[in-house]
Amino acid sequence: MENAPPLRPNSPLAQAKRLVILRFDKLGDTILALPCLRWLERHLPTAQTTIVASPLGAPVLAREKSEVKIFDPQSNNLQADLGAYLKSQDFDILFCFTEKGFALKASGQSQIPHRYGFTPGLHNPVRALSVNWQLTTSLPNPSANPKINEHRHEVERFFSLLEAAGATYNPPLPPLTLPTTPKEEEAARERLQSLLQGLGKEPSTFTCALQLMPRLSKFIGTPRLNYEEHLGFIIKLYGLLLEARVQPLFTLAPGDRSWALPFLAYLQEKLNLPHLPPLFCEPDLFQTVAFLKNLSLMVTPLGGSTHLAAAAQIPVVWIIEERTATTEMSRWHPYQTPNQPVIREEDQPQDGERLWHNLYEACLAYVYQNQRSNAHL
Numbered sequence: 001m002e003n004a005p006p007l008r009p010n011s012p013l014a015q016a017k018r019l020v021i022l023r024f025d026k027l028g029d030t031i032l033a034l035p036c037l038r039w040l041e042r043h044l045p046t047a048q049t050t051i052v053a054s055p056l057g058a059p060v061l062a063r064e065k066s067e068v069k070i071f072d073p074q075s076n077n078l079q080a081d082l083g084a085y086l087k088s089q090d091f092d093i094l095f096c097f098t099e100k101g102f103a104l105k106a107s108g109q110s111q112i113p114h115r116y117g118f119t120p121g122l123h124n125p126v127r128a129l130s131v132n133w134q135l136t137t138s139l140p141n142p143s144a145n146p147k148i149n150e151h152r153h154e155v156e157r158f159f160s161l162l163e164a165a166g167a168t169y170n171p172p173l174p175p176l177t178l179p180t181t182p183k184e185e186e187a188a189r190e191r192l193q194s195l196l197q198g199l200g201k202e203p204s205t206f207t208c209a210l211q212l213m214p215r216l217s218k219f220i221g222t223p224r225l226n227y228e229e230h231l232g233f234i235i236k237l238y239g240l241l242l243e244a245r246v247q248p249l250f251t252l253a254p255g256d257r258s259w260a261l262p263f264l265a266y267l268q269e270k271l272n273l274p275h276l277p278p279l280f281c282e283p284d285l286f287q288t289v290a291f292l293k294n295l296s297l298m299v300t301p302l303g304g305s306t307h308l309a310a311a312a313q314i315p316v317v318w319i320i321e322e323r324t325a326t327t328e329m330s331r332w333h334p335y336q337t338p339n340q341p342v343i344r345e346e347d348q349p350q351d352g353e354r355l356w357h358n359l360y361e362a363c364l365a366y367v368y369q370n371q372r373s374n375a376h377l
Contacts (some may be wrong), residue, residue, distance in 0.1 A: 003174050006043040007217050011166020012114040016044065016092040023050040023097045024232065025076050027285075028304030029154075031176065031311055032058030032335065033097055034064070038174035039167070041065045043175050050089070052082070059285045078102055083109030099141060104358040108134030118159040137164050138376045151330045176335045179324040180290040188290035195278050196199050196247065204374075205247045206367055209280070209292065209309075210234060211300035212260045214251040216319075233356035237299070239271050246367060249296075251288075251305070257281060296364050299359060302332055310334035317362040319355075321348045340365065 007014040019040060021032045026066030040049050041064070049066040054073050061068045067330040071082055086094065095154075096107050107115050118141035119131040131138055132184045139160055142231060155173060159374075163169055166321055193203050217230040227235070239249045252260050264277045284287045292298065292312035301308050301319045315338040320329060322345045333339055340362040 006170065008166045008168065012093055013044070013162065013166035013297060016047050016114075016165075017097070018089065019044070019047055019049045019093045020086065020089070020091045020112070021049070021095045021097055022103045023051060023057060024054050024100055024103055024211050025069070025098060026054070026056045026304055027060060028307040030054075030060040031178070031304075031307040032154050033158060034060070034178075034311075035155050035173040035176050035335075036095075036097075037061075037064060037066055037160060039159070039162065042174065043167070048244060050091075052085075060178065070195060073100070073102075079106050079109075082106040086110030086112060090320050093165055095158075095165075097158055097161070102146065104131055104134045104184065114165060116164055117179040118157075118161075123221045139164060152259050153333065153335060154331050155193045155335050157331070172336075176307070176311055177313065178286060178289045178308075180286050180293070184244060184287055184290040185293065189294055191291060192294045195249070195280075197276065199247065199275060201247050205372055206245070206296045207294075208241055208246050208248045208363060209295050209300075210238065210248050210304040212250050212256060213301060213305065214256070215301040215303050227263060227270075231263065233359065235267060236268060236356040237363075238277065242271075244364065244367060246296075247278075247365070249280060249295075251280045251292075253283055254283045260342070271359060278295070296370060299363065302328075304334070310337045310339075312317070313337050315339060315366050317342060317359060317366070319344050319359070338366075 018256065021033065021037065031241050033051070037049065037051060040047070050069055051061060051066050052069045052071055053061060055070055058068055058070050069085070071078060075081065079102040082102065086106060087110045091110070091112045092114065094107055094110060094112045096103055096115065097152045099118055103184060104117060107117065114137070115135045116137045116139075117131065117135045119135070119138035134261060155176065157342055159167070159169060159173060193206070196203060196205055216234070238248050250260065250264065260279070262278060267273070268276050282291065292309060295314055297315050297317065298305070299317045300307040300309065306316060306318050316334040317340050318334060318339050320343055322343050323339070325343050329341055333341065342355070342358045342362055
């Protein structure tokens with residue numbers, strides 16, 4: 001449908017004056033809503049768009065044009081309060097980007113004329129009947145039935161709701177990026193150069209972020225954590241990257257410092273490093289993105305950091321569990337950025353050779369690509 005108008009004439013979306021998007025999720029899932037939000041802002045400049053988000057996801061939206069309304073999913077009266085808010089605002093269209101039950105029920109209570117969301121269909125017929133009452137238009141949900149839209153990315157799945165309301169899909173969608181200021185970018189460059197200088201590295205050194213997070217090992221954050229058993233593959237990968245003249249550095253959320261710092265001290269002793277392994281931990285989301293933009297690569301489990309790296313538009317080597325790889329890889333891969341998945345097999349221990357070897361090979365592919373690009377400059 002190349003060159004087709006962005007909106008079907010007389011469709012609900014073409015006539016909308018006030019729209020609301022429900023996205024009650026964490027950082028990564030909220031990032032994935034950005035292309036659709038920006039599409040609405042671009043093609044409906046006179047309409048008012050509101051996005052209802054959680055406290056964890058709201059920082060992603062701080063620099064968007066749309067109004068942001070925050071509701072805490074832990075609130076005791078969430079469903080009633082959300083339903084009352086939606087009913088009071090005179091919205092024309094509601095897009096429910098989440099399958100959470102309280103959001104769907106509040107959507108039904110809102111009595112907004114046009115309500116779009118996802119249904120589990122025949123996979124869960126009882127819940128599907130309830131959803132069909134709560135929404136005026138419901139589309140099949142691939143997370144409930146993997147055979148439906150199994151090759152569609154989550155960003156494109158969201159856009160299918162806009163299509164149902166009257167949008168025309170003319171790819172590509174707006175980029176999945178987080179805007180940073182020149183001041184933030186300059187400070188991030190200086191921060192990285194200072195870090196490399198302190199390690200005795202050249203400014204042009206290939207840098208690889210290794211994201212430390214609980215999803216890296218199910219034992220992280222518990223007394224049962226054993227560094228060799230549960231994080232052995234990261235220890236091995238760190239040493240191999242150093243041998244390949246790559247400078248690895250660890251990134252993590254501020255809340256993970258308590259277990260990460262002792263691990264870094266152990267890693268320094270284990271590998272006989274002259275310095276504590278470098279660490280980047282910044283509570284400000286946009287300063288984090290500005291820093292990531294200066295790195296060459298990120299290695300991370302599938303999660304919020306995967307999509308944060310995509311928003312910084314750097315290559316990503318990402319770990320996905322074997323049990324979900326078949327159904328989830330197309331849906332959740334880093335959007336619009338080079339990426340390589342590495343499957344963590346169920347029958348392999350965390351320190352197994354296959355995992356760190358596959359991660360290392362994936363990283364080397366980007367190192368060699370970078371070397372070839374520099375050779376042609």
